[in-house]
Amino acid sequence: MFMYSDKNLKESDFQVVDNKKLDAENLCGSGLLHYFTDLRVKGNLKDCGCQGDEIDDSTLSTYKTCQNSYNGLYLNNVTSKDLSPLENIMQVKGIIDISNTDIENLSFLKNLVTFKYRNQETKERISFNLQNNPKMTRFGMPVLSVIHNTEVERSDGPEEGIVLFNFENLHPDFCLTVNEILLFLELNVTFRNLNAKICDVSQEILSEPSVCKFETLEKLHSECIFVIGDVVIDSENEHDIINVGNVYYIFGSLTIKNTKLQSLAYFFNLLAIVHLGDGPAIQLISNKELKDAKFDNLRVKQLFQNKVFLLKIKISEHYNQWKPRSFYPGQSSGHFQI
Missing domain, CATH: 3.80.20 (24 nucleotide stem-loop, u2 snrnp hairpin iv. U2 a'; Chain A)
Structure with a gap:
């Protein structure tokens, strides 16, 4: 039956x-x-x-x-x-x-x-x-x-x-x-x-080597998998970008501005950016030498507020608009490219 x-x-x-x-x-x-x-x-x-x-x-x-x-x-x-x-x-x-x-x-x-x-x-x-x-x-x-x-x-x-x-x-x-x-x-x-x-992260959780509260790019160590806070990469710290290589999750936003970076390949392990606040999850601003703006493994399919999720990306301060990227529920991860 x-x-x-x-x-x-x-x-x-x-x-x-x-x-x-x-x-x-x-x-x-x-x-x-x-x-x-x-x-x-x-x-x-x-x-x-x-x-x-x-x-x-x-x-x-x-x-x-x-x-x-x-x-x-x-x-x-x-x-x-x-x-x-x-x-x-x-x-x-x-x-x-x-x-x-x-x-x-x-x-x-x-x-x-x-x-x-x-x-x-x-x-x-x-x-x-x-x-x-x-x-x-x-x-x-x-x-x-x-x-x-x-x-x-x-x-x-x-x-x-x-x-x-x-x-x-x-x-x-x-x-x-x-x-x-x-x-x-x-x-x-x-x-x-x-x-x-x-939620605020307890000191007990922050004592785990794999969990880091973002202060500066220089302080991100090799065991840091989970980053709590808004990550900012600029001309002052871009020489330490290799430190993001073991980061899998960012609980906050990611801003890359005024750098001479040519590629975002350093984020090869990044799986998810969980940003529940206002504004864009990712901002790429005035990186004039950036040619390869690709996140190979970034998952953009969860924890956004509409049935068609928008990962909002600010490309440049010179453009008075957001560039939305749309992803439907259940879309597989990988090869997110701007």
């Missing part, structure tokens, strides 16, 4: 309800049913999970034993301060939507490892929505490590496609840690809106 969705990608209704002698504990993972996320199985002798779209202040306490949530996880207009009944959830299948609450972070989902959604086509569908939570300052899901489209498990299914998140209208200080950003990059997460900053 296989159930098809409608034109809006809504799954067919599938309900196994109130069969007091039926053991349905393994039903949701059997046969073709394991592709589906919006199964309603409840009120039986045993159920295969709980219903994540029925949570409100009056039902919250009934979720204490829930480990697998079907029909997603919806917390809309929930006012309860105690969300500990949800802390045993290990897997969510379906959309996660947390909106219009006073929740400060998602640490109550401390055991949630796996998030599975279903995206059957290229049509945009937000799978994880954090919206209109004015007190939310952190993400804070400590063990989340699997984000997966169940549709790709079918032999005739699509490729992984867009993993579309939306983090919008949260507290002005809402921030993501470096580790959270790396997780999203690794799992190909794309954002429709990302109203966030990069």
Whole structure:
């Protein structure tokens, strides 16, 4: 048996309800049913999970034993301060939507490892929505490590496609840690809106040899893989550009101006520039001898704020315009050339 969705990608209704002698504990993972996320199985002798779209202040306490949530996880207009009944959830299948609450972070989902959604086509569908939570300052899901489209498990299914998140209208200080950003990059997460900053990096993390806070190009050492801050290369320090050779990630922006550089080949290991602030991620200004402006391995496909991502590049102070480069979600990395 296989159930098809409608034109809006809504799954067919599938309900196994109130069969007091039926053991349905393994039903949701059997046969073709394991592709589906919006199964309603409840009120039986045993159920295969709980219903994540029925949570409100009056039902919250009934979720204490829930480990697998079907029909997603919806917390809309929930006012309860105690969300500990949800802390045993290990897997969510379906959309996660947390909106219009006073929740400060998602640490109550401390055991949630796996998030599975279903995206059957290229049509945009937000799978994880954090919206209109004015007190939310952190993400804070400590063990989340699997984000997966169940549709790709079918032999005739699509490729992984867009993993579309939306983090919008949260507290002005809402921030993501470096580790959270790396997780999203690794799992190909794309954002429709990302109203966030990069969290301040603790001294404990900065004590790691692979993590450096950018001060001067001269101080970048050979073990520095992650650079925190806005990197500026100019005529005063361009002789130290060889120091960027082992840098894989820049959490900030990159500006190269007024140099005599002929090539950007020094950035041969650079995989990503994560810039969540205003203005361009990369600026190349008045480098009159620059001929080879190419980043061989730069990934420009994640953590930008539109469905078509713009890596904004300022070429010169003499041009009163930005040169946008467009990249669609899921585009592979490599050979970004200006």
